[in-house]
Amino acid sequence: MIVPAYKLLDIGLHLLHPPQIEVNVMLMSKRDVQPVQKVGIDVSAEKFDVEVQGPKGTQRAVFQMTPAGMKKFQNWLTRNQCSSPELWMESTGRYFEDLADWAYEQGWTVYTINPRCVRDFAKSRMQVSKSDPLDASIIRRFAESCTQNDYREWVPISDNKLELRDIQVAIKGFKKEIVRCHNRMKCGLKSEFAKARIKKIIGELALAIKDLHKQSMKLIREDSELSRQFNALIKIKGFGEVTVCFLLAKVDFFKFRKGRQLVKYAGLDVKQWQSGKSIRGKDCISRVGHADLRSAMYMPAMVAIKHDPLMAKIASAMAQRKVCNKVIICSVMARLLRVAFAVVRDSILANAA
Numbered sequence: 001m002i003v004p005a006y007k008l009l010d011i012g013l014h015l016l017h018p019p020q021i022e023v024n025v026m027l028m029s030k031r032d033v034q035p036v037q038k039v040g041i042d043v044s045a046e047k048f049d050v051e052v053q054g055p056k057g058t059q060r061a062v063f064q065m066t067p068a069g070m071k072k073f074q075n076w077l078t079r080n081q082c083s084s085p086e087l088w089m090e091s092t093g094r095y096f097e098d099l100a101d102w103a104y105e106q107g108w109t110v111y112t113i114n115p116r117c118v119r120d121f122a123k124s125r126m127q128v129s130k131s132d133p134l135d136a137s138i139i140r141r142f143a144e145s146c147t148q149n150d151y152r153e154w155v156p157i158s159d160n161k162l163e164l165r166d167i168q169v170a171i172k173g174f175k176k177e178i179v180r181c182h183n184r185m186k187c188g189l190k191s192e193f194a195k196a197r198i199k200k201i202i203g204e205l206a207l208a209i210k211d212l213h214k215q216s217m218k219l220i221r222e223d224s225e226l227s228r229q230f231n232a233l234i235k236i237k238g239f240g241e242v243t244v245c246f247l248l249a250k251v252d253f254f255k256f257r258k259g260r261q262l263v264k265y266a267g268l269d270v271k272q273w274q275s276g277k278s279i280r281g282k283d284c285i286s287r288v289g290h291a292d293l294r295s296a297m298y299m300p301a302m303v304a305i306k307h308d309p310l311m312a313k314i315a316s317a318m319a320q321r322k323v324c325n326k327v328i329i330c331s332v333m334a335r336l337l338r339v340a341f342a343v344v345r346d347s348i349l350a351n352a353a
Helices: 005-011 017-032 067-079 095-105 115-124 132-145 159-185 192-222 224-233 241-250 259-265 291-307 309-320 325-352
Strands: 037-043 047-054 057-064 085-090 109-113
Touching: 037 095, 037 132, 047 067, 047 132, 057 067, 057 132, 067 095, 085 095, 085 132, 095 109, 109 115, 109 132, 115 132, 159 192, 159 224, 159 241, 192 224, 192 241, 224 241, 224 325, 241 291, 259 325, 291 309, 291 325, 309 325
Parallel strands: 037 085, 085 109
Antiparallel strands: 037 047, 047 057
16 A cells, blocks of 8 residues: 555654655656657758757757757757757758757657648747747747647658659659750740750650659669558559659658548648638638649549549549539549558558568
């Protein structure tokens, strides 16, 4: 039986050593356990601003985005008695990745936030100014408002997936440049020399895209996890090698608990605008998500409507209800993403079993 501490102090039972020991353990646990300090970090290309609410109050600092700057950041946290830091930062571009990788190696917990969440949180606090120190402060206050289950801990991306992502970025840029070159050809050029050079550039870019795609497939075959996901996704009607490579590079299926979260990530979730009886806007997709992912799913949806009996049945039923063609395509795109999530999840569970 555990005797409460106040009874031991009042009665003065010095001979009850087991309960006294338990009380001491309970008191020491409250005194010795260090609380987790949430550190708000605003990252840029050359530096990062930090803010933490520690035992010494609110502390702010700026460090260079270099190994030496990260070491100074670690010493700064030690001086401010932050032994269990949680690093919170925006997932803006790739600037945060070096710092997040380094923090992960130190054994610290890292969380990445959608910049839109931070922006809206600042608006809710009537924050009208913007600067790097203010952003770090907003991120820290946003982190303190979050519960443990709101975000998942950040984990580093594998080297093969990082290279696959960079290859897909290069392919996207080359495709855009090919479109620009074709537009230049249609602008009324008179010089045959200029036309010949543009055609040559188009051919070189097309060859570069082909080589990059071959390298993507090589990376996928060499990585067991990527290969398993590729084999699962390629079976979906409407998905080809180009689409699957893009999905593997841009989507981390482990970050989502349900298929509808992946749909929302792509910005294909339905947005409603309604209030009372007088305001009722037209439902549409939110478009708050990955625009490139929506673009990549367009052609698979068109193919699935023609060649997948289930998708064709869904599209036909919606067409009979006088639903416009764009809504039908977006609905099929969203359903394909749900199927992709389920297929990858089932393949992982089957492999684990």
